[in-house]
Amino acid sequence: MELITILIQILGALFVYRIFLGFAMTIFSGFGGLPVRVLQKFKINKSANGTPLISVAGRAEGLISFILTIMGLSDQTHFELFEDRIFYRSNSLSLQIVNTVMLDHVNYTICTLYQPIWTLIIGGLFLIAAFFSLLAVAFVGSLLAFIFGILAVFSGYFFWTNRFLVMGIKTSSGDTFGIVFKRSIIENIEVDFGKVRNAMRLVDEKILAAK
Numbered sequence: 372m373e374l375i376t377i378l379i380q381i382l383g384a385l386f387v388y389r390i391f392l393g394f395a396m397t398i399f400s401g402f403g404g405l406p407v408r409v410l411q412k413f414k415i416n417k418s419a420n421g422t423p424l425i426s427v428a429g430r431a432e433g434l435i436s437f438i439l440t441i442m443g444l445s446d447q448t449h450f451e452l453f454e455d456r457i458f459y460r461s462n463s464l465s466l467q468i469v470n471t472v473m474l475d476h477v478n479y480t481i482c483t484l485y486q487p488i489w490t491l492i493i494g495g496l497f498l499i500a501a502f503f504s505l506l507a508v509a510f511v512g513s514l515l516a517f518i519f520g521i522l523a524v525f526s527g528y529f530f531w532t533n534r535f536l537v538m539g540i541k542t543s544s545g546d547t548f549g550i551v552f553k554r555s556i557i558e559n560i561e562v563d564f565g566k567v568r569n570a571m572r573l574v575d576e577k578i579l580a581a582k
Contacts, residue, residue: 474581494526
């Protein structure tokens with residue numbers, strides 16, 4: 372019975388902390404209204420031959436979204452570069468947005484890496500709290516140290532899984548089109564900031580050529 376109580380306390384602490392982190396992310400990470408996705412596809416073609424030069428696709432987060440994607444029902448965002456235009460599509464069960472932007476109407480491009488460093492700082496504070504809890508003689512101190520240690524590890528995991536990459540464009544009319552994505556644990560497509568920068572350099576080249 373005591374073990375069950377301890378497990379409930381640990382799971383409760385993780386649940387509350389996860390809610391806090393999710394709420395904090397909405398405050399500290401503003402992406403201009405762009406949808407946040409997990410990466411499904413990231414492909415660069417130097418020679419298009421009618422196909423996109425750059426093709427990026429992402430879906431909504433979560434296992435349920437992954438299952439819905441297989442069924443063709445999940446929220447998805449597509450960002451594609453062609454020789455003379457950028458194609459953007461964002462669709463969900465209730466709404467579908469399709470935009471084609473000619474390259475000579477693009478004012479500037481967006482390329483950003485966001486890393487929630489503050490989660491590592493919080494994780495470090497949890498480690499310090501765990502150390503001081505171990506100094507307590509009573510069993511409660513050991514339990515607190517264990518909980519603080521788990522929260523510290525979870526902070527590191529949250530940092531690793533919530534590093535966002537942003538790529539997009541701003542048009543001459545003031546509209547923003549793009550995609551904010553992070554690595555998906557399920558699809559496990561590895562893309563770093565360097566690859567995104569190379570992709571956006573190609574976008575810049577095509578924009579300059581169009582003007």
